Amino acid sequence: MNQKLKIIVAVAIVVVVAASAFGVNYYLHKGKLEPVYNMKIMEANGTVDAFNLSTVGGYAYFPAQQNNTWYLSHPLSRIVTLIPSVTATLYALHAYNDVVGVDQYSIYPTPGKNVTVFDLNVGSLPIESIANLTPDVVITTAGGFSNQQINQMVNVLHIPYLVLDPGSISQIENQNNLLGLLTGTSSNAGIINSWMNSNLQNLSKDLGNISAGAEKSVFYYLYPASGGIYTVGPGSFVNQELNIAHLKNIVNISGYPTVSTSYVINATPEYVLLDQYVNQTTLNQSLPGLNAVKEHHVVAVANDTFFTEPNFRIIYSIYWLAQQFYPSNVNLSDVSSFNSYTHLNLAQNPETGVNS
Amino acid sequence: MVDAEITEKGHRRISLFFTKAVILAAFLAISIIYSTFIGSVNIPVSSITAIYLRQLPFIGGYAASGYTATQYEIIVLVREPEVIGAVMVGAALALGGTSVQSVFRNPITEPYIIGISSGATLGAVIALSTNTSIFGAYSVQILAFITSLAVVLGVYFLSFRTGRVPPIYLLLTGIAISLFISAIVGLILFSNLRLQNETFAWLLGSLSGITWQELGLVSLLVILSGFILSTLWRELDALQMGEPHARSIGVNVERTKLLALIITTVGVSAAVSISGLIGFVGLVIPHLGRMLFGGSNRKVIPMSAILGGIFLLLSDDLARTMVHNEVLPVGIITGLIGVPFFMYMLSRISRGSYVS
Incomplete structure (x- = not known):
């Protein structure tokens, strides 16, 4: 074997050993960060509602889900929302009392004294401050934060991470329904959707x-x-x-x-x-x-x-x-x-x- | 008489080295403890002390309580891995810098120059853009590690010239390949706006989100690479004097260079895979080591590792506390501190008071 080949073989061995070590570590610990699209939410009256998160352009990272489904047996009462659109919706649903933390851009409604305001940096989650609020869920939008931090939040601190990214009016209405289910305010979600549809119909007539x-x-x-x-x-x-x-x-x-x-x-x-x-x-x-x-x-x-x-x-x-x-x-x-x-x-x- | 004087001087030098080493090690230990006491959430000292006692083997179960479950999680699952991660990443970068500067006989090189950073960034961006979960929650880190190794190997083999790898070729090839890969990364980012946030965070470097799971393996690789590099101190010292000199005293120059670069790449790639790109540690800390402990790698290699750990740890403390309720990317802090220090060092070089 010539010198160059020996070097190549030695180097290949090092690469394979190192990559294998990482792979073995993964398989031993089964670290997962797979998006979950199905939710099953039990309402106060015992009714179980199934919800597909893709209907709101979203998904969730949830620790220890079964059959790719996030089971929720009670309304969420400690919510961190890092999207202004969700913060405003929760307020309209009369669920703002369940909000414990918001991002700095959530200015409608004006954050209350008991709500922590996070100054978000590009790509970085304030994990320690969020963990300190012991939230039931962190709601945010897609693609904003590092996978490493999301992994720590979901798999280490066991805080569910819900991504909502509606891309149409119907998905916005689905988002209202989802947030209504999550906070036990489904009837309010229906009323808000009715208000939206009524106005859209009127506008359609006016521009007909x-x-x-x-x-x-x-x-x-x-x-x-x-x-x-x-x-x-x-x-x-x-x-x-x-x-x-x-x-x-x-x-x-x-x-x-x-x-x-x-x-x-x-x-x-x-x-x-x-x-x-x-x-x-x-x-x-x-x-x-x-x-x-x-x-x-x-x-x-x-x-x-x-x-x-x-x-x-x-x-x-x-x-x-x-x-x-x-x-x-x-x-x-x-x-x-x-x-x-x-x-x-x-x-x-x-x-x-x-x-x- | 003269022999006795020389022996006494030697003993004094060794004793001075050990004194400095013990002081540095003690400072590192204090820095580690201090760093777990600070963060965006105020946790009473008594609670942190109780959490420390709780973690002690055998007697931990008898330790007093006085802390909440959330405080325990923040200290043990968020702060401690970040602090130990800072030490490991800082040590790896400093070790890499020491090794690369000796191999290239060039005081302004750092480990990133041979393609580690661009390779790792390429892997991270590929993982993010393809949304792969091939390695579960750690796909970004593992792909970053593998591509980093692959790019350095590519640089090495492209630099082969008639059975040798001249340092100047290696250096220039490393720069050229890094620029080429940066262009590919730019193309991927330009076509996917959502990736820009996550990649931006990666490029600035961050220690937030490190978990014990990934830290275990990275620490093993960093400690192993540090140990192997320490055993190569004689060969690296000889290389610092120039390749002809090294050959004249029986050093297998090509084998030493290859081994040093592989070990450096494994250690630094592992560190970068969990931290993103953190600049200036690999450039500046080896010089600080030489200023404090002289030119020989026997002392500089282990002491640079400790200095690198301390430097990155304190930089991370600043990053976590400089702005209330926010965590700045640590790469910004190392740059802000590193550049003035580098300029100071250059002025020392120009006055002849420090020879690298």
């Missing part, structure tokens, strides 16, 4: 005379990104908001793509919908040749939390959009009063801030 050919085309400028502009496309719930408001999104790349400026110019949108964190100067610099910019066909979003947080408050953003583009058909005040319709009597009005 706008034909497909008369719909205005828009480009939603979320923010400048490396290599282009970050925006929304088909498959996102924001895109669905645009469609319901009878607006045509010029982007046909699914999800939340980054598109080049030439892509936007080539698609010739009639209007640019400008997110609140992008100013006119940035727009002028990014898309100087775009007709919509030259003609000042720019609509600035006043408060994008209504647009980008998937919960019941998107009804206000859809009406706001429709009012901006079809003012003779729709007015924001056409939305039926949440408190009057649902009798949930929220102390903090869910509509506040949509215009500012």
Whole structure:
């Protein structure tokens, strides 16, 4: 055997031994971090409800699940929610008393004195502070945190980790139902869904005379990104908001793509919908040749939390959009009063801030 | 008379070395204990002491209580593995730096330069982008480890020139391959926005989320690699004097280089797989070791390991406490401390008061 071959063999042995050691360690300890999609929730009256988390674009990591199912025999009473949309929904459901911790972006409702506010860093969970709250569950969105930390939370500290990522109006309504089941407030979830559907039906009637050919085309400028502009496309719930408001999104790349400026110019949108964190100067610099910019066909979003947080408050953003583009058909005040319709009597009005 | 003087000087030197070593070891022990007392959750000293006593073998069962189950979990399952992880990762990086600087005879090299960091990042990004669970909860770490080894081996074999691996080729190939892999990682990240958060956390380095399970094996690999490198001190000393000198005193240069690099790669890759990329420890700490203990690897290798452990542990303490209720990535802290120290060291070199 020549010298080079000897070295290769020796090195290969070292690699195999080291990789095997890791593999053996895994199989000995059976460490798992597999998403669970099925839940079985027992209500107070003894009824067992099955729920498939994929209907809310979500999944869960749950320690020691059986048959890939998370069994829950009692309503959750200590919830850490790291998504503003879920925090707002829990408030509307009258389950905010069960919330013990929120992220810094959960500003509706204003966090109470007994609620810990976590300043989340990119990719990092404040595990120690979360563990200190002894939560029944941590609810968050997909892809935000390191697997290593999630593993520690689920498999070492035994805290269930629920990911909710609704991508459509129907999934938002399913999210309401799920959170209602988890907190024992299912009837309130039904009322909120009814309020949403009632308003959507009314809007559909108000915009009924706008034909497909008369719909205005828009480009939603979320923010400048490396290599282009970050925006929304088909498959996102924001895109669905645009469609319901009878607006045509010029982007046909699914999800939340980054598109080049030439892509936007080539698609010739009639209007640019400008997110609140992008100013006119940035727009002028990014898309100087775009007709919509030259003609000042720019609509600035006043408060994008209504647009980008998937919960019941998107009804206000859809009406706001429709009012901006079809003012003779729709007015924001056409939305039926949440408190009057649902009798949930929220102390903090869910509509506040949509215009500012 | 002269012999007696030399012997006395030698004894004094050995005694001074042991004194310094004992002081360092004691400082490390104190740092470990101190580090478990600090964190984002305030736990009374009496409770932490009781938890420590509870963990003692045989007599732990008789230890007084005075702590809650949550406090026990935070100390034993969150803080202790992070603290020991910091020591192990710091030691591995410092050992790697000492070894690589000797092999390359270059004071500005660190273990990452031969492709460990880019290889590990590639593995982590592949695991995250494919969402693989081939190795269960530790898929990211294990793939990072394996690709790191594979990339270093690739660099080594690409540097082969007529039966030899000239250090300059190894260095340049390492840089080139690292840049090439960085481009691949960039491409993967650009096509998947959601990965950017998790990968960002990986690139900044973090000790949060380390579990006892993964720490056991990583510690074994780090301690083993440290032990083997310690036995190579004579050969590494000879390499520091130049390859012709090493050959002239009977050192098998190629075999020593290969062995040192393999052992370094195994130790550092194992450490990086659980911590992400933590910079400057591998570059700066070996120099600190040489400043305190002279140029010989006999002392520098073990002392650098202790210094690396202390440095990363204290950096992690800063990361955990600098901002209330937040944990900064430790890589930021090591960079902030490491760069000024490196500049100071350069000024010492330029004044001739320190020769690496």
